[in-house]
Amino acid sequence: DLDAPQPLDTGREHLLYRLGAWLYRLLGRLSRPFAPPEPPRDTEKVYAPGGPLLGPEVREALAGRYGAITRPTAGQRSVTLYSALPVPSDGTVVGAVLVSQSTFRILRALYDVRLDVFRVVLASVVAAAVLSLLVSATIARPLRQLRDQASEVVDRRGRLRGRFRGSRRHDEIGDLARALEELTGRLERHLRFIESFAADVSHELKNPLASIRTATEMLGEVDDPADRRRFLEIAWREVARMEHLLSSVREISRIDALLEAEPVAPVDLGRLLAAVIDSVGLHARDDIHLALHLPTDPVLTLASSDRLAQVFTNLLDNATGFSPAGGEVRVEISATPDTAVVAVGDRGPGIPPEHRERIFDRFFTWRPHEPQARDGHTGLGLAIVKAIVEGYGGTVSAENRPGGGARFVVRLPLAP
Incomplete structure (x- = not known):
């Protein structure tokens, strides 16, 4: 029987293949409204057992020409190739030889390839899921911790209230955490220095201001010209001292802020x-x-x-x-x-x-x-x-x- 279906003992029965085929059919159903209609395939058995061999390729061979045709194999998803050759005798075609070959072996190899491809896809999906979990655990979570620490470093009024706590990790995120810890430490030391400097300036200005206040108060209590002149000289000297101090403070502040520029x-x-x-x-x-x-x-x-x-x-x-x-x-x-x-x-x-x-x-x-x-x-x-x-x-x-x-x-x- 030329059209008899071959037993399809392939990877189609494998669970992974059936799962992939189901996903493919589901995708086909979803895309079917947008796909052009396919022409119907003729899967009718041409050469029935005991029936005449009068297909188009046989008629071509009986006419003295080579005949060939391809038909879908009934009961399978493969195709069968038919070839007919004339049999001449004394210059006359007395018959024809018809041979056929199914693409079943190619189809079986194709099924195996599909199964291997689906295995690779499935393994890739699993690997992607594992990598996503790994990224979430090793990158996203530490970054969220850095974000939370950053929100705690400065309060709503812009005052420094905390610092980054560093990390023992030996990767780029650990380097970033340690760099931020060092940065906030330096910022904290600088703020303490500014506060100390402001307190020192206030203390240094307090002494000449006290002298000026005392000298001006004494001016209102003495009448002797020599005493009044002495208290005025004290006030002028302390004013000059304050001017010199403020000039030095301004100079060192400019150095701190503008030297690099x-x-x-x-x-x-x-x-x-x-x-x-x-x-x-x-x-x-x-x-x-x-x-x-x-x-x-x-x-x-x-x-x-x-x-x-x-x-x-x-x-x-x-x-x-x-x-x-x-x-x-x-x-x-x-x-x-x-x-x-x-x-x-x-x-x-x-x-x-x-x-x-x-x-x-x-x-x-x-x-x-x-x-x-x-x-x-x-x-x-x-x-x-x-x-x-x-x-x-x-x-x-x-x-x-x-x-x-x-x-x-x-x-x-x-x-x-």
């Missing part, structure tokens, strides 16, 4: 210090000797020349103020492979160990040889030096010199 250029430290020493020498005591020791090659750093002049002017003023009569202030310039070094030394009393950590604090002043040191010094000179040097990526330190005196060392990156 100021233009920079290569600065020859030798030339700069020579000019600064000439300027300081004009108002320094005549018995103080200022000595500058230069290296053979120029030493350049990248900064603002005006700001560096401010740094070294403050250091030299400090050194000359502490130097004894006939003392020498020694300025030395040197360089390492990547750092410019400027040392300013004097032969004064040096720095007591208990004050060495506070020497660069704002409003700190220690001048044992000047009982009225507060009248002419704000305690911001060395603080300004530190703010400028650190703003340019450098460091400044203080130490005692062998044989007496103090030595301040400024280190700045060399210009490229």
